[in-house]
Amino acid sequence: MEALEVLLVVLLCAGAIQGITFGIILWKSKGPHPLANRFLAAILFFFSYRLIVETMKIFELGRYDFWYHVLLEYNWIYGPLLYLFVLSYVRPKFKLQRIHLLHFIPVLIEVLWSFFIKSQNFYWDGTRESLSWLGYWGYVVWMHYPTMFVISATLIIIYARKAVKALNQALNDPQIRIIPERVVWIKRVIQVLLVFTALYLIGIGIDYFFFNYNSNLFYGHPVFVGMAAITYWLGLEGFSRRNEDAFRSSATVSEKELEQLRPLAEKITAAMVEQQLYRDPELSVKKLADLLETKSYLITKSLSAVLNTKFNDLVNGYRIEAVKNLLADPKNEQYTLLSLAYEAGFNSKASFNRAVKKITGKSPSALK
Secondary structure: OOOHHHHHHHHHHHHHHHHHHHHHHHHHHOOOOHHHHHHHHHHHHHHHHHHHHHHHHHOOOOOOOOHHHHOOOOOHHHHHHHHHHHHHHHHOOOOOOOHHHHHHHHHHHHHHHHHHHHHHHHHOOOHHHHHHHHHHHHHHHHHHOOOOHHHHHHHHHHHHHEEEEEEEEHHOOOOOOOOEEEEEEHHHHHHHHHHHHHHHHHHHHHHHHOOOOOOOOHHHHHHHHHHHHHHHHHHHHHHHHHHOOEOOOOOOOOOOHHHHHHHHHHHHHHHHOOOHHHHHOOOOHHHHHHHHHOOHHHHHHHHOOOOOOHHHHHHHHHHHHHHHHHHHHHOOOOOHHHEEEEHHOOHHHHHHHHHHHHHHHOHHHHHO
């Protein structure tokens, strides 16, 4: 075995072992999101399975032998698993129901079709006539074209969009009371899988159009190294977050109190949007309470119970949006980012940097 092949085996096996190990831990986890942890574990298991299959091919196993017929494709399962993982994570009362199983119909189709196509080898005697019309053309489309991979990528993109929509709905729903900072990693998971999908298609495309599925560079699938890296990272990410609760406790706020606090939350939002109070660098909870003729503790309680945020995060969120709007105006090109931050209401460079990093997860320069 050449050095490049040895390195590839090490990378793929490391990713597979990591995925299986942390998958088992997540599956057994009794944290605040047990069902979500199991969906994430399932993603890790299927990623690891794919890495193991690819490793076996390096050792000439699974190429029209016994393993070829046993190891079926499950490429269409990643999208549904990603969506249900996010859905179960951001909905506190989520329960897996029969209707959710409909998302796995494409997976069942892929498994049955894969089994049918591979079974054609038992009938083929070297001539086209030995196979049925469906068997022959099904084999050609399935094995000689990147059909399954294109469908897999399409499903991931579709379900990633559904996952983003579910996440945004949860963030904007006052009844769910989700903590925004605790779901940033979920957004990161979705983004990474979308980038991987794009690279996967590029790798398959290069292998198909330029090498006719006969390239020797990582056996035609260089993106499997990326899959190993993602499996390794995803295992660590899930492991570190397995006991983290994404929801605020609502035990101290009754439904009656919530109804009383909602009008105040609307007044706060109106004051920020219409009066742009956030531009005041000295704005405080007490100052806002005086302007709205209410008590400071009611401001704090309303922000927490209805808007699921803290005073500083709310104000800084508006200030950051103001900075973005100022940056978008060509008339402000001659001004520095910090000067625009001061105009938006920030009172120091340090507070501006901290706020941008906390709320957007990026550096201040990324606002440009």
